[in-house]
Amino acid sequence: MRLRWTLVAAAVALAAAAPLALAGSTADPGVTSTTILLGGTSPLTGPAASYASVARGAKAYLDSVNAQGGVAKRKIEYRIVDDAYNPAQTVQAVRRLVEQDKVFAVFNTLGTEANLAIRDYLNQVKVPQLFAASGATTWGRDAAKYPWTIGFQPSYAAEGFVYGRYVAQNMKKAKIAVLFQNDDYGKDLLGSLKSGLGRSGSKIVAAEPYQVTSPDVGSQIAKLKASGANVLAIFATPTFAIQAYVFANRLGWRPKVIVNGVSGTSNIMVLASEGGKNRAVEGSITTTVLKDPTDPRWKNDASMKLYRSLLSKYAKGANPNDVYHVYGMAVAYETVGVLRRLGANPTRAALMKAARSLNDPKNPFLLPGVVVKTGAGDNFPVQQGQLQRWTKGRWVPFGGLWTSKRN
Secondary structure, eight states: OOOOOOHHHHHHOOOOOOOOOOSOSSOOTTBOSSEEEEEEEEOSSSTTGGGHHHHHHHHHHHHHHHHTTOBTTBEEEEEEEEOTTOHHHHHHHHHHHHHTSOOSEEEOOBOHHHHHHHHHHHHHHTOOEEEEBOOOTHHHHTTTTOTTEEEOSOOHHHHHHHHHHHHHHHSTTOEEEEEEESSHHHHHHHHHHHHHHTTSSOEEEEEEEEOTTOSOOHHHHHHHHHTTOSEEEEEOOHHHHHHHHHHHHHTTOOOEEEEOTTTOOHHHHHHHTTTTTOTTSTTOEEEEOBOOTTOGGGTTOHHHHHHHHHHHHHSTTOOTTOHHHHHHHHHHHHHHHHHHTTTTSOOHHHHHHHHTSOEESOOTTBOTTOOEEOBTTBOOSOOEEEEEEEETTEEEEOSOOEEOOOO
16 A cells, blocks of 8 residues: 655644544643643663664654644644653653643553553543553553553554464474563563464473563573473563574574564664574564565655655654664654544543544554554554564565454
């Protein structure tokens, strides 16, 4: 599906929808006649600093919209606070954003544990926790209990299940070893991998957790190799995913590797390949929903030209090959669309109502065919993806889009 936009028009062209009915006209905190204030945390430093590009990409897109006049004559201010991927710091930062800065919504906060740490508080004070940058299953499953919280990316449960089905159908009697982050993020993926395997002859023979404070995962990889597994599932953030590849290579271990999507980006794989010397990388499997700026398929794609233009103008010096920037722009694009639906008198309640009634089949930064959709009983905006295989230095897609049951 080709998008025929000019770069300027595409930066602000969003599906027009009638403004939602609002309860009253008194502005909620974070809204003035000229601005809307969003706030969120990101690991600008610390063990998951690679993900800082998510916030940077989102801000670049929002700045481009502001340059075209903003939304309903309001500029969108996006205040980003570094939490170093430490939930305790996330809590402190979000309380300041809400109680002192008076943000309209907490937006794009990254990390499962970080978002879990602030969810009760934000729902108690009725501040939107908009598009949490995490695929934890709870964002959809527990939407009724936490009406002020919504995720964005596919659930880890859906992703893990897809990997399990792939192994079950293509790798008979596989012995699988799993490296997983010891929190709800890693456990979600591990549990759904087991579900996807079902009653096939393939099974998990070893699983080793690591802590985000661990210096490395060398000992875990050594134990997993000793299990006799011929498949390694890496459910880890980028730093530890790279280490897993490096330690496997040093040990001379050549399993078939499955790496979760949040670390299976081309920029991370290039680092893991150690300049092409790491043979453990070749043939890895992952899933994605994003257009990859390094993929030749998108060389002349209007949205990727837009992406590079906006990044160079509004995030000077940022690496355009960093796919996390694309995710940030994708989520910012939907956020602008939601804000446009609120009309001249935006409220927090109307924001959440709009976020829970999405239907956008043409987010320019997502793969063709991937739909951003929510509704009654449908609480995950994105529930599709594309399997791909690392082949000679780049990701090559295979099969069609997978679609999970929405929840």
